[in-house]
Amino acid sequence: MISASEFGWIMPEIMLAGWGLLLLIIGGLTRGPVASKTCGVLSVIGSVCAMYFTVNLWGGNQEVFNQLYTIDNFGTFFKGLFIAILILVSVVSLRYADREEIGSGEYYALLMFGVLGMMVMTSSHHFVTIFIGLEVMSLSIYVLCGLLRGNLSSVEAALKYFLLGAFATAFLLYGMAMIYGSTGLMDVADLKKFFLTKQPFSATMFVIGLGFLIVGFGFKIASVPFHMWTPDVYQGAPTSITAYMATGVKAAAFGALIRVFFTAFVPFQFGWSEIIWVLAVLTMCIGNITALVQRDIKRMLAYSSIAHAGYILVAFITGDRTLASSMLYYLMAYSFMNIGAFTVVIVLQKKGDNNSDLDSYAGLGARHPFIALCMSIFLLSLAGVPPLAGFMGKFYVFSTAVKAQYYWLAIIGFLNSVVAAYYYLRVMMYMYFRDTIGEPGTADKAPGYGLVMLICIWALLHMGIFPKTFLLIAQKAVGIFS
Incomplete structure (x- = not known):
């Protein structure tokens, strides 16, 4: 029996769903620049209200809706991260979406619905609700990717992401079905108890299902090798959506992955960790090596995001729930680094031009010193240079691998960080040590862009200089697994 009090535990989700529907109505009734700005401002206000409700959930521990949904620090941590991403992307979109003529009520509503799906993914410990959250998130992003209707690459990105996303979703759903067929269970907490009590089950069906997951x-x-869609989709999608996908979608997937594997499949950690070991090495190496030859900044950052997924998998492999906080810290730092970097890309892009060629950054330090400084900070953090958050994130992740005696994995990760520094520093070299190539481009100096860049820089410096505060939050979030 569902009680009315249970709805109080999901106020952030209710807020986003209700506010998104309101924006859809407003977008359907009004059009034009004023309507776009109004929807953008309302989106920011609604997101801030959702953040207020989320903060109040910290420390709560409650299962609602017949145990299909759980409220705990782990889910609340990710909700706060998703809403922070939503706020920053919405502020950036106040100018960008209006400039590209995509800033309707539907745009901001889909951003909210996407975050709603992310929340459901990371707060569920039942396969059905995880899948529902995944679909809500995915369907929103399929549409957002193709909003630049006059840009062929945007339409191609949406179609490619839809087709490959549907294919991957089928694997995930079939994996869940195979595990259910093997054990008769779909709740990850029940699966943990089932395996710990050594109940009989179909091992072959279970292994296949785990592989599909x-x-x-x-x-x-x-x-890697499931990354082929990333560079094309990231390059073709509107840049604000690229930032949204590179941070929110990746964090949501890792959140669901951590909850499922660190709860249900801990007894089989040795088996699946060997598979993830190979994936982590391939992901780091191929992501970084391919990024070396990219001339487009968005494609470079896309391959960079692939490599960063490999770094996070390094900590995931250990299966040590007490050390899982390093992954959450890294995801926080990664989100601010990428949103900041993509904001700079947006500032330097022209209306209707979704490209970001490296040559357009030549001489940026002389033309726009503040923008070049901001981009340098984001790139240095991505490279893992102290005292920025990227350094502490990699330090915690590789330390986790060393503590778990995965020495070779830590060494491979460190060497990949050295390789990655080359293509980050190459962009800085173009900005400060190359003359402007061709006609100098202009920068879109809307106040919202500067605000987002400064917030991201403050977060990276604060997390890098005072990491223990944020690591403590991450440790409390993963405390549910101990």
Whole structure:
């Protein structure tokens, strides 16, 4: 029996769903620049209200709706991260979406619905609700990717993401079905008890199902060899949506992956960790090596995001629930680094031009010193240079591998970080040590862009200089697994 009090535990989700429907109505009744700005401002206000309700859930521990949905620090951590991403992307979109003429009520509503799906994914411990959250998130992003209707690459990105996303979702769903067929259970907590009590089950069907789960989640986190969609989709999608996907979607997939595997499949950690070991090495190496030859900044950041998924998998492999906080810390830092970097890309892009060629960054330090400085900070953090958050994130992740005696994995990760530094520093070299190539481009200096860049820089410096505060939050979030 569902009680009315249970709805109080899902106020952030209710807020986003209701506010998104309101924006759909407003978008259907009004059009034009004023309507776009109004919807953008309302989106920011609604997101801030959702953040307020989310913060109030911290410390709560409750299962609702017949145990299909859970409220705990792990889910609340990710809800806060998703809403922070939503706020930053919405602020960036106040100018960008209006400039590209995509800033309707539908645009901001889909951003909210996407975050709603992310929340459901990471707060569910039942396969059915995880799948529902995944579909809500995915369907929203399929549409968002193709909003630049006059741009062929945007339409191609949406179609490619839809087709490959549907294919990966089928693997994930079939994996869930195989595990259910093997054990008769779909709740991850019940699966944990089932395996610990050594109940009989079909091992062959279970192993196949587990493999399909890894394939499905691997697509969403863009790990090799399930990464082929990433550069084309990231390059073709509106840049604000690229930032949204590179951070929110990846964090949601990792959140669901951690909850499922660190709860249900811990007894089989040795088996699946060997598979993830190979995926982590391939993801780091191929992501970084391919990024070396990219001339487009968005494609470079796409391959960079693939490599960063490999770094996070390094900590995931250990299966040590007490050390899982390093993954959450890294996801926080990664989100601010990428949103900041993609904001700079947006600032330097022209209306209707979704490209970001490396040559357009030549001489940026002389033309726009503040923008070049911001981009340098984001790139240095991505490279893992102290005292920025990227350094501490990699330090915690590789330390986790060393503590679990995965020494070779830590060494491979460190060497990949050195390789990655080359293509990050190459962009800085173009900005400061190359003359402007061709006609100098202009920068779109809307106040919202500067605000987002400064917030991201503050977060990266604060997390890098005072990491223990954020690591403690992450440790409390993963405390549910101990």
